[in-house]
Amino acid sequence: MDGAIDNHANPGCGLGDGSGNGVGCAGMLPALDEIVDRARVVSLPMRVRFRDVTQREALLVEGPAGWGEFAPFAEYGDAEAAAWLASALEMAWQGPPQPLRERVPVNATVPSFPPAEVAGILDLFPGCRTVKVKVGPSPSTPSTLDDDAARVSAALAAIPGALVRVDANRAWTVAEAYEAARVLGRVVADAGGQFEYMEQPCATVPELAQLRGEIAAGAERGDIVGGTVAGGAIAVAADESIRRAEDPLLVAHAGGADRAVVKAPPLGGPRRLLSVAASLRELGLDVTVSSALDTAVGMGAGLAAAAALPAGADGTIPACGLGTGGLFEEDVAEPRELVDGTLSAVMTEPDPARLGALAASGERRDWWIARLQRCYEVLAAEATGA
Ligand SMILES: O=C(O)CCC(=O)C1=CC=C[C@@H](O)[C@@H]1C(=O)O
């Protein structure tokens, strides 16, 4: 496909010519021994369970340009995880791209919790006017549509007039997602909020495209309300269809989304994110920069990308999903302060005492180093065209 960017075959190392196109790594990867020598493996306790994770593990590496983070989720294979290593190496050996702003707007993130706990979670996000609510069932949480509606309603009670996003992480069929749009759209409209988008309601690109068509038709009939796209329709955003896809532009070419969620680690680093974002915008999709339950170090990659992302016509960028630091009980650095819904995009260094206190067990360190080595081989093979 013309202009296609292949995610896994060519995650790029971010150490090339700065174009962010993920090419030209040959001979530019730091030596594996050096990376291993500089690696620290940490395990952070979560304040709240998120994505079925209660302890977040990450491998941090200090390079000449700063710190990077390699923390693909445990279930990801090496080809997919290699992009996360490219992002870590880019941040540590090249540093962040040139910023265009000092602070970045963020959304509040509400995990799949009972409604009574939502206000307490939102207290962790002072000044945020955009709220992303997790919806739909997950392996650990059988959230029904009634539960989802109650959670969204509780979020709007805590932040009246909020701009609402919901994220189903692929949980629904097209019929279930349509019904969710209908019900949640009314909840949002009745509470005086605005429904910005549904993130990854269904698993596949054809399902997303079908759902978009059905929502547009439903909005015309007055069955769907509360949305922010033409005729009150509710926008569909793609996340997994970008970060876990071989070609992150496919969903845009296929008409599967109105909005794209882009994350630096799975795309291979902030420069590649910026390049993918530019392509997505050319295809008519605005982008939300988000994260992956990153530590204070890892969040630097997303913040760096968001700080360097050109503003849209309104002079701003959409609120980013980069505010999840507050979901950790402890972090590797002093948490960045959320002021008026914004975070500083200045890079942060881990605190040596915290690195010591949060160090993972020897067994887990060995597991991460072995994974690092395998992913390094993937990048090295790509760099030499093997
Ligand atoms: O976007 C946000 O508000 C926070 C990040 C976030 O929601 C996610 C982080 C990590 C893993 C994912 O399950 C999840 C997402 O799907 O976007």
Ligand SMILES: [Mg+2]
């Ligand atoms: Mg998501």
